Amino acid sequence: MKNFISILSIFILASCSSGKTPVEEGLENQILHWGNGSEPQGIDPHIVTGVPEHHILIGVCEGLTITDPKGGRENLPGVAQSWTLKEDQKTYVFSFNPNARWSNGDRVTPEDFVWSWQRALTPTLGSQYSEMLFYVKNAKEFYDGKIDDFSEVGVKAISDYELEVELENQTPFFVGLLAHYSTWPVHKETVLKFGEIDDRSMKWTRPGNHVCNGPMKLKSWELNKKIVVEKNEYYWDADRVKLNEIHYYPIQNESTEDRMFRAGALHVTNVVPQEKCPVYLENKNPSLRIDPYMGTYYYRVNTTLPHLSDSRVRKALAMGINRKLIVEKVSKCGQKTAYSFTPPGTSEYYPDTVVEFNPEKGKELLTEAGYPNGEGFPTIEILFNTQEGHRKIAEAIQQMWKVNLGINVEIYNTDWKVYLSRQDNLDYQISRAGWIGDYQDPNTFLEIMRPGRGNNQTGWTNYEYEKLVAEANKTSDQEERYKKLMEAERILIDEMPLIPIYTYVKQFQIHPDVKGWDANILDHHHPKFVYLERD
Amino acid sequence: MIGIILRRILIAIPVLIVVASITFFLTRLAPGGPFDAEKKLPQEVIDNLNEVYNLNAPIYEQFYDYFSNVLVGDFGPSFRYPGRTVTEMISTGLPVTFELAFYAILFALLIGLLAGTIAALKRNTFLDYFPMAIAMLGICVPTFLLGPFLVLIFGIYLELLPVSGWDTLPGDKILPSITLGAAYAAYIARLGRGGMIEILGQDFIRTARAKGLTETKVVINHALQGGILPVVSFLGPAIAGLLAGSFVVETIFQIPGLGKFYVEAAFNRDYTMILGTTIFFSAMIIFFNLVSDILVLILNPRARDS
Numbered sequence: 001m002k003n004f005i006s007i008l009s010i011f012i013l014a015s016c017s018s019g020k021t022p023v024e025e026g027l028e029n030q031i032l033h034w035g036n037g038s039e040p041q042g043i044d045p046h047i048v049t050g051v052p053e054h055h056i057l058i059g060v061c062e063g064l065t066i067t068d069p070k071g072g073r074e075n076l077p078g079v080a081q082s083w084t085l086k087e088d089q090k091t092y093v094f095s096f097n098p099n100a101r102w103s104n105g106d107r108v109t110p111e112d113f114v115w116s117w118q119r120a121l122t123p124t125l126g127s128q129y130s131e132m133l134f135y136v137k138n139a140k141e142f143y144d145g146k147i148d149d150f151s152e153v154g155v156k157a158i159s160d161y162e163l164e165v166e167l168e169n170q171t172p173f174f175v176g177l178l179a180h181y182s183t184w185p186v187h188k189e190t191v192l193k194f195g196e197i198d199d200r201s202m203k204w205t206r207p208g209n210h211v212c213n214g215p216m217k218l219k220s221w222e223l224n225k226k227i228v229v230e231k232n233e234y235y236w237d238a239d240r241v242k243l244n245e246i247h248y249y250p251i252q253n254e255s256t257e258d259r260m261f262r263a264g265a266l267h268v269t270n271v272v273p274q275e276k277c278p279v280y281l282e283n284k285n286p287s288l289r290i291d292p293y294m295g296t297y298y299y300r301v302n303t304t305l306p307h308l309s310d311s312r313v314r315k316a317l318a319m320g321i322n323r324k325l326i327v328e329k330v331s332k333c334g335q336k337t338a339y340s341f342t343p344p345g346t347s348e349y350y351p352d353t354v355v356e357f358n359p360e361k362g363k364e365l366l367t368e369a370g371y372p373n374g375e376g377f378p379t380i381e382i383l384f385n386t387q388e389g390h391r392k393i394a395e396a397i398q399q400m401w402k403v404n405l406g407i408n409v410e411i412y413n414t415d416w417k418v419y420l421s422r423q424d425n426l427d428y429q430i431s432r433a434g435w436i437g438d439y440q441d442p443n444t445f446l447e448i449m450r451p452g453r454g455n456n457q458t459g460w461t462n463y464e465y466e467k468l469v470a471e472a473n474k475t476s477d478q479e480e481r482y483k484k485l486m487e488a489e490r491i492l493i494d495e496m497p498l499i500p501i502y503t504y505v506k507q508f509q510i511h512p513d514v515k516g517w518d519a520n521i522l523d524h525h526h527p528k529f530v531y532l533e534r535d
Numbered sequence: 536m537i538g539i540i541l542r543r544i545l546i547a548i549p550v551l552i553v554v555a556s557i558t559f560f561l562t563r564l565a566p567g568g569p570f571d572a573e574k575k576l577p578q579e580v581i582d583n584l585n586e587v588y589n590l591n592a593p594i595y596e597q598f599y600d601y602f603s604n605v606l607v608g609d610f611g612p613s614f615r616y617p618g619r620t621v622t623e624m625i626s627t628g629l630p631v632t633f634e635l636a637f638y639a640i641l642f643a644l645l646i647g648l649l650a651g652t653i654a655a656l657k658r659n660t661f662l663d664y665f666p667m668a669i670a671m672l673g674i675c676v677p678t679f680l681l682g683p684f685l686v687l688i689f690g691i692y693l694e695l696l697p698v699s700g701w702d703t704l705p706g707d708k709i710l711p712s713i714t715l716g717a718a719y720a721a722y723i724a725r726l727g728r729g730g731m732i733e734i735l736g737q738d739f740i741r742t743a744r745a746k747g748l749t750e751t752k753v754v755i756n757h758a759l760q761g762g763i764l765p766v767v768s769f770l771g772p773a774i775a776g777l778l779a780g781s782f783v784v785e786t787i788f789q790i791p792g793l794g795k796f797y798v799e800a801a802f803n804r805d806y807t808m809i810l811g812t813t814i815f816f817s818a819m820i821i822f823f824n825l826v827s828d829i830l831v832l833i834l835n836p837r838a839r840d841s
Contacts, residue, residue: 042618049572126584128576144579200587202618223619223627224791225701252795253786256699259686260789263698417567417804424575434573454575 021264022247027513027532030244035257035269039224039250043210044202045181046120046127051523052270054181056248059216059229059527060103063184064094064113064163065175069529071520073347073440075175079108079185079213079236080163083175089476090167091154092174098161101234102187103210103217110157116185118142118150124198129182132438135174137166170476173441176347179524180438187211215241215528224250235528242531261287261509267532268517269509274389277333277507287509290334291519294343295436295504296445297335299382299397302426303497304459307378312365314496317430318355319362320404321397323501330396331389333507338500340489341435342445345521349442349482353493355500359404366405374406382411384432385419393501394432423457433457434504440522442485443473449492460497536832540825547821554817555605555810559598562806569614569804588614601810610811615803621811628793629815631701635784635792636777638708639716640770647720648763651727652754655735655762666724673721682714682787699789711788715781719773723766731762764835771827775820 022033037052045057064083065075080094100108117136120127121143134140137154141147154166167174177183186204190211194203203209210218215237216229227248231241249266251257254273260266272280272288280288301314308314323337340351363373371377382398384390391413398409414422422428435455437444448455450466465488472484492498506523516529570576570584585591589600604611610621650666657663689710690698697707734740735758743753782794793812800808 039616041616044618047617049574123579123583124587126580126587128570128572128580128584130580131577200617201612205618222791223624224795225703225789249789251699251789253789255683256787256789259683259691259698262691263694265697265699415567416802417565417571420571420573420575421567424571454577457575 023264023267023511023513026267027534030242030532032243032246032268032514032527032530032532033266034246034248035251035260035266036227036248037250037270038252040227040248042202043205043218044186044200045184046116046125046129046186047200047202048181049128052248052250055525056227056229057181057184058214058524059246060210060214060218060232061181061184061186061212062214063181064178066526067176067179067440067520067522067524069516069520069524069526070518071522075179078179079113089170092165092167093158094163094165096161096163097236099236100213101236102213103232103234104187104190105234106187106189106211108185108213109160110163112185112188113163114150114155114157115188117155117183118153119186119191119197120182121150121153122198126198126200127182129180132177132180132182135167135169135171135177137168139168169474171473172476172478172481173347173439173443176439176441179522185213187213215526216243216246219245226250237528241528243527246527258509261511266509267511267514272333272507272509274333280509281333285509287511289506289508289510289519291506291508291523292336292343292345292521293436293504293506293523294346294440294444294521295434296338296341296343297393297432297434297501297504298338298341299499299501300423300428300431300433300458301497301499302429302431302459304426305429308380308429310369311495312369313371313377314499315494316362316365316369316405317401317407318496318499319358319365320401320407321499321501322357322400323355324357325400326393326396327502330392331502334505335502336505338503339493341449341492341498341500342442342485342489343437343503343521346437346442346445347440349485351442351486351489353490355493362405366407374408377407379408379410380429382409382430382432383419383422383428384411384413385416386413390432426457426459431457433498436504437522442482442489443469446485446488446492449497456497458497460495462491462495465491465495536829539832540829543825543828547818547825550821551814551817555602555814556598558810558813559601560594562804562809563594563597565804567804569806571804588612601807605810605814610814611807613800613805613808615800615805615808621807624796624808625793625811625815628791628796631790632778632781632785632792632794635701635708635711635715635781635790636774638712639777640719640774642712642716643719643723643773644766645720646716647723648727648766650720650724651766652731652759652762654724654728655731656750656754658732663728667728670721670724673717674725676717678714678718678783679787681717682710682784685710685714686787699787701788701790701792707788711784711790714787715777715784719777722769722773726765726769727763730765731758734758734761737761760834764831767830767834768827770830771824772820774823774827775816778819779816 026033036055040053040056041048043056045061062078064078064080066078068076079100081097083092083094085092117133121130121133121139123143130143138152142153156164158164190204195201207218207220215232215235217232219228219230221227228245230245254271257269258273261269301308303309327335327337339355340353342351344350382394384394394411398411401407401409423431446469450469451461468484468488472481475481513532513534515531515533517525570581613619613621654663654666686698689696696710697704700707740758743757781792782798785792785794797812
């Protein structure tokens, strides 16, 4: 008993506050504390997927280009200091920055990119983003095993400082794609030191082994606790990097993250708890930030079902939803009503489609389709993955369709993987969905609704739409291209295989000491532009 | 007694095999797979991933391969965290979960036994009703409510203790240990009270008192050993419950323990991780129940005889 009391006393004495919070200490030492959602799968850019992984990768590695942190349409130089497009409009030549270095001091060469892209396209590696490189000539053929010789793929080191990339077709958004981590390089010697080209074990990414070419380098990794990266002195733009370290915390619980922020343990949070967002907005919490985000929250419609195969029914459903009410009274955290699939402003693309809230017209359309006042229309089911926010929206829409259109609706929630499986097998009627763009171009949205695409998942096929999107992707004149995409978007909204509800926003808390954290719709925050300073 | 222990160990082996086999087939039967994601992967990518992880093989072959590897201590790679093995993840999270469970049970025993003993000695007085009412509250209040409440009071308003973390800031183990241990403290208090009341009414206690021993000596030297028997029986399942049930506390306090992996593995359909943690936790439950039974046999001669 005495021993136990001693232990307890030490425990209590040790609990005396150390005085400074991590945020205060961070300001003194330029250490950023960042709430990073879930534990990252890893930091091999050719294997991982997901946002928390990207937050770390954007610090430790760098591709040919980087996105503009202020949200501009043009990409900024990364490893490539400049690039030119040849007359054929499908061959790029990237000139490398002679000072680009790996974190071990080796020079980053065009050959590194050739090998890295070969790795990303090696089928046995099982890269989940290999299709990002399918725009490169013969890349898909190599991935599918139709050709074995990688030299036939359209990526070549034409000198010590120049990389030539030949594309299948004109692809105006290709440079934008290069800011995605799946196209970034890996250090060949390090990867091969710990395994083969297709080794998924990622041992090379462990602290002590890891070599990459970003503004920061990996210092430590405590599973489920914290990942620390520190300034990379070999980075070509190291003079601009002010942060000495970034500490990434994998915090999945929104409330825990919120408490940590309030207690001065974090500079930036990943999210704001849904129930607290309206309160923070009302109280004008100065830490709350709501930035635009390139994502759409929508409902998929299973167009293969008889009662939902008629576009008039789908349009009626869309017209029966009061989006303004949903963003103001249900989601309540700055979301914007959505009237198109592509979020307006994506690379300066502003779709002109309209989805009006018009129950009367909706009823007329239902009558035309053979369901006057909703009579005879089967009870429909809204499927969503278990989450309180989705439930509230589904309940609101259930009520709106009942009152506005006379349709009976049941809502059904399932575990995440069951939900995905049911969507994939078209085993649903109406299903909640969200789509976040990978790169800044409308194609990242409109592409998925082309017939036969894995993420279409509505059974909807429209060959006019397919033709327009395909043509747009081969058009180098941006104005002409956007015209075609806009036409495609109009068909999509007119046919309504998906019902847009709102455009996502990025809601998070940020300490006033954090500077250079500019809003951009991709939510990319390159560490070399971020620093800590008290006003 | 050795015979009993050996018999229990022999029973444990088929129990583990059955648990692992059922889990193996249940994971494969559950809809959705480890590579399903909101952004659906092209079929050729899924095929390649299935090939990499041997998921293309017939189910009986997968079953045979998996358990052949388990027998040599290889639980396979995690599907969710490529590059990490299940053994590595268990060995990383386990010490933290053990430490958390240890402090929680320590807290539960100290508070629970103290409250239970006082309540038994001061039967039907304020010192009986009050701790027992608190104990009832402790049993009823779930950890997901108690944890944030304690954080709010001691972490945010009073700024006395860290709100999260483990081995990061001084004192960051106090609130999670109390949160996890509170309900167990309450159970122990009630069990301890019952046990002590029963023992305090026995003839040998009356004899001890008649010999002129002080009440403290009667309680500590004579009553406590028998009084805590129900508590000792409870400790086995309690420790197993603490280990397997630490998920909520680990989430609230951002603790890098095993509980988080266990629950997330099920959501992620991380087959090997689900199996590895299930086998491991099953073994732990069996082990701690066995330890608790052995302790009861040591403390209670009547149990030995029967």
